[in-house]
Structures are given as structure tokens and as C-alpha cells.
Amino acid sequence: MFQHAVRLRDENPDVPLPGDGYLLPDDEAHRRRKVDRPKDPLLQGAAAADLLSEFLSNPHDDLGWVENAFHGVDVPIHQNDHLRSVALRAGPELVRRTGRWLVEHARDRCAVTIGPGLLASRPSVDDVEVVRTIGLLSDRFAPLAAKFLRQVRDGGESLLWLAERSSGWGRVYYVETLCEYSGGHRDWLLRHACDGEFLNVYFAGKVALAASLHEAIIRPVVDDELVDHTGRLLSAMAGASGMGLDLSRYPPTPIVLAEYARHLASQEPVGDRVRVAITLSHDVRSREPARLGCSAQEKASVLSALDETLARTAWLEVASEELVRSTWWATWAQANDALPPALAVANRLSAGSGDAKPEREGR
Numbered sequence: 001m002f003q004h005a006v007r008l009r010d011e012n013p014d015v016p017l018p019g020d021g022y023l024l025p026d027d028e029a030h031r032r033r034k035v036d037r038p039k040d041p042l043l044q045g046a047a048a049a050d051l052l053s054e055f056l057s058n059p060h061d062d063l064g065w066v067e068n069a070f071h072g073v074d075v076p077i078h079q080n081d082h083l084r085s086v087a088l089r090a091g092p093e094l095v096r097r098t099g100r101w102l103v104e105h106a107r108d109r110c111a112v113t114i115g116p117g118l119l120a121s122r123p124s125v126d127d128v129e130v131v132r133t134i135g136l137l138s139d140r141f142a143p144l145a146a147k148f149l150r151q152v153r154d155g156g157e158s159l160l161w162l163a164e165r166s167s168g169w170g171r172v173y174y175v176e177t178l179c180e181y182s183g184g185h186r187d188w189l190l191r192h193a194c195d196g197e198f199l200n201v202y203f204a205g206k207v208a209l210a211a212s213l214h215e216a217i218i219r220p221v222v223d224d225e226l227v228d229h230t231g232r233l234l235s236a237m238a239g240a241s242g243m244g245l246d247l248s249r250y251p252p253t254p255i256v257l258a259e260y261a262r263h264l265a266s267q268e269p270v271g272d273r274v275r276v277a278i279t280l281s282h283d284v285r286s287r288e289p290a291r292l293g294c295s296a297q298e299k300a301s302v303l304s305a306l307d308e309t310l311a312r313t314a315w316l317e318v319a320s321e322e323l324v325r326s327t328w329w330a331t332w333a334q335a336n337d338a339l340p341p342a343l344a345v346a347n348r349l350s351a352g353s354g355d356a357k358p359e360r361e362g363r
Contacts, residue, residue, distance in 0.1 A: 020167060021139075087118050113141065117144050172199050190216055205249075205250055214252035232276055234257060248290060265305065279333075310343060
């Protein structure tokens with residue numbers, strides 16, 4: 001498993017691993033695997049903790065025994081009180097040595113998962129590189145890798161490194177942990193945390209609060225990256241009800257919405273920027289003021305500012321180009337009546353003129 005992560009890291013040095021590193025080397029064995037998970041949440045991890053206690057009391061190098069044993073029980077991917085208690089009762093060096101051994105040599109994800117859990121119970125800067133590497137397989141190992149890095153000196157740099165190279169749930173865990181980290185990284189959170197995936201809804205509000213978005217966006221002049229990312233944060237928060245902090249519970253919503261619309265007016269229209277602006281205008285237009293955390297007058301003012309920008313000829317031209325691209329966004333925008341007034345009119349006129357448009361694929 002570790003060598004799989006190393007190979008993918010070397011092949012993709014500056015970008016997220018394709019598919020979060022899947023398929024993992026043990027995929028075939030886990031497609032057939034069926035494990036009964038305890039119905040009582042308080043018992044989750046107890047069986048794995050019994051096995052770990054047995055192993056630590058009589059450590060050996062029979063990797064096959066370890067892999068088969070943990071493959072047969074439920075191993076939580078988050079820090080677990082049962083497993084942590086076993087680790088804290090054992091000697092620190094034994095725990096760390098066993099944790100590194102499992103991470104670097106185990107071939108089954110269940111046994112590997114025990115490794116960063118052990119290291120997180122006895123965090124040491126000497127183990128950062130090992131945990132950071134296995135943490136690249138983020139869908140499985142991000143929760144425990146993030147827990148470990150949260151506790152070690154200068155762990156924020158590794159959290160940032162992993163966040164930049166993760167997507168999906170892995171990115172959620174790393175970004176959320178960065179929001180809690182006292183080391184900062186505010187500039188990155190303000191400009192790069194959201195990668196456009198739906199799961200951004202889980203952490204967008206945390207990013208806005210931790211990075212003090214409202215203080216950054218009210219400056220007279222700000223950079224394009226901050227404005228663009230603010231649009232993604234706001235749109236993610238608009239759809240975050242029940243999953244994360246939404247606009248109705250984010251106190252600075254009226255200020256941030258108004259400042260985003262103001263800064264947007266001075267930007268040049270490009271594809272992704274236009275799509276985000278249209279998506280956010282739909283989010284604002286389709287929700288009652290109370291769900292946006294603002295008054296009816298504040299909502300109307302933001303919509304007016306967004307519509308005015310999106311009605312400019314250059315913006316209409318770029319938006320029209322985006323609508324004829326074969327993407328899920330174009331399909332979504334058309335199906336949900338998400339187009340702002342000027343673009344909706346232009347689109348109807350274009351359709352009425354008989355201009356051919358390519359068939360669009362579903363999401």
C-alpha cells in the first residue's frame with residue numbers, strides 16, 4: 001500500500017492523485033469482503049482493539065497473521081477510543097515502531113489503517129513523512145493522517161501539501177483540519193480551498209470563518225483569485241443546509257455577497273468565473289431572504305448588481321459559449337432555469353434563430 005502511494009506521488013508530484021489513488025492494491029479482496037459492523041456505536045472498533053492488544057503484548061513479524069486478523073474485523077478510519085486506549089497502555093516506542101511497520105509494509109488497507117492510528121496516539125515529527133505519504137490515499141487514510149498532523153510541530157505544512165493533492169472526502173478532512181490549525185495558511189484557504197466539487201459544502205463555511213473572509217473581501221482592491229474563490233465559497237454555502245454552515249447562519253453574508261458582486265463588476269469574463277457567477281445568482285434568486293441571511297432589500301441589491309454585470313455584452317458572449325459546451329453545468333443551468341434575465345433572453349433569441357447547438361450530455 002505504501003509503495004503504491006509512493007509511486008503515485010512520484011507520477012503526480014503537484015496535483016491530486018487520479019481517483020484518490022484507487023484502485024488500491026487490495027481492491028479484489030475488499031470487493032468480496034463482508035464484515036458485520038456493531039450496531040452499537042460504542043462497540044465500533046472494539047474487536048480490532050482486542051486484536052491490537054493481543055499483538056502488542058506479543059509483537060512478532062508475521063505480517064500475514066496481522067493482515068488476515070484485521071481484515072476479518074471492522075477497522076474504523078477515524079480515531080477510535082478503543083484502539084487509542086490500547087495504544088496508550090503500550091510503550092511509546094513499541095507503538096511507534098508498530099505503526100510505522102504497518103504503514104510501510106502491510107498490504108491490506110485494514111492493517112494499514114491501524115498504523116496511522118497508532119502514530120496519532122504517540123505523535124512524533126520523525127513520523128511525518130510516513131504519515132504524509134500514506135495520507136495521499138486520502139479517501140481511506142485522510143482522517144487519521146489529519147489527526148496525526150494536527151498534533152505535531154509544523155504539521156500545517158504537511159496538511160497544506162496533502163490538501164493541495166487531494167479531492168473528494170480526503171480534501172474535506174484536510175481542509176477542515178487546516179481551518180483548526182493555529183499555524184495559519186489563511187492566504188491558501190481564502191483562494192484555493194474549494195476545488196468546485198460538491199463536497200466543498202461541508203467545509204466552505206468553516207473556511208470563511210477561519211480565514212476571516214469578510215475582512216479580506218471588503219478591501220477596496222483585491223486580486224482575482226480571492227474574488228473567484230469567494231464566489232465558490234458563497235455558492236457552496238448556499239447549498240450547504242444540513243451538511244455545513246449555510247448562508248443563513250453565516251453572520252457576514254450580506255457584506256460578503258455585496259462585496260463579491262462589487263468586485264465581480266471589475267473583472268474580465270472567463271469561463272469558470274462566469275459559470276460561478278451565474279450559479280451564485282441562481283442561488284440568490286431562488287432562495288428567500290431568510291435562507292440567505294439577509295433582508296429582502298439586501299437580496300434585491302445583490303441580484304441587481306450581479307444581473308448588471310452578467311448583462312454586459314462580453315459577459316453574455318462568454319456565457320453563451322459556456323452554454324453550448326457539452327458539460328453537466330450547461331445541462332444543469334438550462335434545466336433549472338438558472339440563467340439570469342439578460343442571458344435567458346439572449347438564449348431564447350439564439351434558439352429562435354435556428355442556430356445549431358450540440359447535444360449536451362447529462363451530469
